[in-house]
Structures are given as C-alpha cells and as structure tokens.
Amino acid sequence: MTTPWGTFALSRFPEDPRDRLRAWDAADAYLLRQLADREVPLTGDVVVVGDRWGALTTALAEHGPTQITDSFLAQEATRANLARAGVPPGTVRLLTTRDRPPERIDVLLVRVPKSLALLEDQLLRLAPALHRDTVVIGTGMVKEIHTSTLKLFETVIGPTRTSLAEQKARLILCVPEPGRRRPVNPWPYRYALPDGVGPASGRTVVNHAGVFCAERLDIGTRFFLAHLPATRGVRRVVDLGCGNGVVGTSVALANPDAEVLFVDESYQAVASAAATYKANGVPGHAEFRVGDGVAGVASDSADLVLNNPPFHTHQATTDATAWRMFTGARRVLRPGGELYVVGNRHLGYHVRLRRVFGNSEVIAGDPKFVVLRAVKR
Incomplete structure (x- = not known):
C-alpha cells in the first residue's frame, strides 16, 4: 500500500498465501490522502477506531497513534504489519473496545464498521474525550455509509457532511460540539x-x-x-x-x-x-x-x-x-x-x-x- 507516509507491505491475519484479499482498500487510502492533503496536524493524541487489518495504524505509526478494535484478528494483523514495517514495540498503543477509552483525542479516525450499534457504542464512549479542535474523519466504502451512519455522527458528535466519492469510497467529515446533549448509551x-x-x-x-x-x-x-x-x-x-x-x-x-x-x-x-x-x-x-x-x-x-x-x-x-x-x-x-x-x-x-x-x-x-x-x- 503506497501512502504519503511511505509504502507498506501489509497482510491479513492469519497469513495465508492463497488468500487473494488485500489488507487495505480504497477507503483506507482515501482517508490517508485526505490527512496529507489537508495537512492535518498529527502531533497530538491520534486515535484510530475499527482499523480492519492495521493499514491506517501502520501508515501513521510514526505519530504514535492509539488503535481501538473489537477484533482479535485485526489486532494481531496490526502487530504483524507494524513489525514488518520496522516499527519499534510500544510505539503504537493497542486497545480493545472493552478497554477504558483515551481521556483526550486530538484526531479521531473512524473506519465505519458493519454494525451501526458498534459505531453508536464507540462514538458515545469516545465523545467525552473530544474537544472543539478535534479533527474527526470517518471512512468507508460507499455501500457501507448510509443516512443512518451520518445521522449517528451528527447526533453524538456534531455537524456532519460527506465528501465526494473516490474509487467507491467516501469520507465522513464531522465537527465536534463538546457541549452537545447526547443520548444515553443503550448498550449492553x-x-x-x-x-x-x-x-x-x-x-x-x-x-x-x-x-x-x-x-x-x-x-x-x-x-x-x-x-x-x-x-x-x-x-x-x-x-x-x-x-x-x-x-x-x-x-x-x-x-x-x-x-x-x-x-x-x-x-x-x-x-x-x-x-x-x-x-x-x-x-x-x-x-x-x-x-x-x-x-x-x-x-x-x-x-x-x-x-x-x-x-x-x-x-x-x-x-x-x-x-x-x-x-x-x-x-x-x-x-x-x-x-x-x-x-x-x-x-x-x-x-x-x-x-x-x-x-x-x-x-x-x-x-x-x-x-x-x-x-x-
């Protein structure tokens, strides 16, 4: 995967030489290009949520991001891809959806999950860590982003719009409103x-x-x-x-x-x-x-x-x-x-x-x- 931060050899987990599915897609590449084109400052606390196989986390590893995932396989893929890229252990913080979320987030990158409920739970858990200057960008393939997805971002975080589609991928651009009244988390x-x-x-x-x-x-x-x-x-x-x-x-x-x-x-x-x-x-x-x-x-x-x-x-x-x-x-x-x-x-x-x-x-x-x-x- 070629990105503004370099070219990376990525694989899914467990590795299977017969597997023809890539460890990244157009939505990952679109988000990374947007970060570079907008010159988003990555010097603060960067959090990556729902990274499918660690492509986003590996590309941004030099900025010491925190990854949050519900998937053991995704976390193991991230570890392997980071090691393959020569990233020193401890550079990236790997959390699960059951861990206590970060207390402050300056850049929040969200790979939209298949489950709207999981997105709802994660946004509600992470929203208190956002501030007025937090950059919030979601990404997914066009078929993964629906009106309900955008409404959820707007309800929990703030005003939301989408980008033009590129290679059947789309971005979600959201402006945090820290004082916004949010619904009570209905989960579990x-x-x-x-x-x-x-x-x-x-x-x-x-x-x-x-x-x-x-x-x-x-x-x-x-x-x-x-x-x-x-x-x-x-x-x-x-x-x-x-x-x-x-x-x-x-x-x-x-x-x-x-x-x-x-x-x-x-x-x-x-x-x-x-x-x-x-x-x-x-x-x-x-x-x-x-x-x-x-x-x-x-x-x-x-x-x-x-x-x-x-x-x-x-x-x-x-x-x-x-x-x-x-x-x-x-x-x-x-x-x-x-x-x-x-x-x-x-x-x-x-x-x-x-x-x-x-x-x-x-x-x-x-x-x-x-x-x-x-x-x-």
Whole structure:
C-alpha cells in the first residue's frame, strides 16, 4: 500500500498465501490522502477506531497513534504489519473496545464498521474525550455509509457532511460540539429467550454492541438450540464462535457438570457470553477466551464442539473462517468427539466436513438451515 507516509507491505491475519484479499482498500487510502492533503496536524493524541487489518495504524505509526478494535484478528494483523514495517514495540498503543477509552483525542479516525450499534457504542464512549479542535474523519466504502451512519455522527458528535466519492469510497467529515446533549448509551442490551429453545427457554441474553443479532434471537441459532445433542456424560464443551454465548449457556444449563469454553475473536462477543452466563446463574464451570478460533486450546481435550461459523469477513464472502474452525475443532476433539455445525443450507458445509473429518451426517434441516454432525475417528 503506497501512502504519503511511505509504502507498506501489509497482510491479513492469519497469513495465508492463497488468500487473494488485500489488507487495505480504497477507503483506507482515501482517508490517508485526505490527512496529507489537508495537512492535518498529527502531533497530538491520534486515535484510530475499527482499523480492519492495521493499514491506517501502520501508515501513521510514526505519530504514535492509539488503535481501538473489537477484533482479535485485526489486532494481531496490526502487530504483524507494524513489525514488518520496522516499527519499534510500544510505539503504537493497542486497545480493545472493552478497554477504558483515551481521556483526550486530538484526531479521531473512524473506519465505519458493519454494525451501526458498534459505531453508536464507540462514538458515545469516545465523545467525552473530544474537544472543539478535534479533527474527526470517518471512512468507508460507499455501500457501507448510509443516512443512518451520518445521522449517528451528527447526533453524538456534531455537524456532519460527506465528501465526494473516490474509487467507491467516501469520507465522513464531522465537527465536534463538546457541549452537545447526547443520548444515553443503550448498550449492553438484554432480552429473554422465547419458549421452545430447550433449557435456555425464558433465560436472559446479554448483548454488547456489535454482536450478531443483538436485539433478538436469530433464526439460525434458534434452530440450532432445538437440535443440540444430549450432553449427559460430556466433560468439556467448546462453544466455538460463541457470540452472545446462548448456545454454550444452554449446554451448561442442561449439564451443570460440563466445563464449557466460550471462544470468539470479538471482544464484544466474549464479554456478552460472560454476561449471559452470569445473568443466568449457571452452577457449572466456564472459561471465556478471545482468540483465533481454538488456537492455544490443547489437542484432544474436548468431547463436543458447537459451531455456527460466519461466512463473511467484513464485506467479503469467504469460507476461510469456517475451514479454520473445522480443522481446529478436529484437532481439539478427543477420538470419538463430535462437532455440531449449523449453517445456511446453500453453504455446503457437509463437503468441507467430509474433507476434514472423513464423515458428515445431517441431524436436522429445514428449507433454510441444516445442522450437521462430524465425528473424530
């Protein structure tokens, strides 16, 4: 990626030589050109929010920015890209969305996330650190920026306008009004599960901003909950890609003797899973981990893995994440251990499971979803 601050070799995380997706796009490049063209002073406290793979943070590393991200993978990509660029450790401050935000921000750069709720939560958390002279610029592809996006910037921060589009990317230019009355942050959000979803029926779900289907139970998860396996005698269960933790919590309610590991690459998701588990007073034992799937989990250590894999990486449709989840699940399962997967029928996960496990069985299906079972032989 060539920028006004130099040319950088960037990659996503984990690195895969077969991956043809870049670690930056036109929105990143547009924002960096705007900073240079406007001669925005970067000598103060620079904060970069939602940097997809660390492209913005790496390009501006000489100015010692603070990066805030909800993604473990994005943070690891940033570390790798900074090291590749020869940036000394400690030059950039890496924070997550669960960390205390900076107390002062002189330049705020926002990569617009897919989730409007996550943007709302982050802007409300960061707004108190802005002052009248803070430069606020958002960026995203045209299809990612909507009227609701602009309205949110204006409601929380101040007068907002957009730039002309360049290479299908657009900027959001916002002028802070420190005295502006802001709405109360509505996150985290709670709701009760409907009847008919097994042991979790009527139980409380807690969702932090940005978690998939944060305001209601999505139909895929509801279908999965109705077809979970019996877990009597199961010692260790992994809720892989746990989201708000409703699947793992349901298992814990049905079998308090089971140890449940909740894992997701989203800090917001793992915080939600921990809150959901606690809200329901489950008597069992649980572990909550942010990471790249089951990386770091001991091999042959689990009896059951439950998985609802994502098939999008930001705006790109890909099965790379599902593939890593399936291969990781096979590694951590004990011989005879089982992987249960729910997914849209058209995704064809049974083909991938047969390649990884050598077997795949349909447990349940409807016109939209299918629950599959694979066994480690």
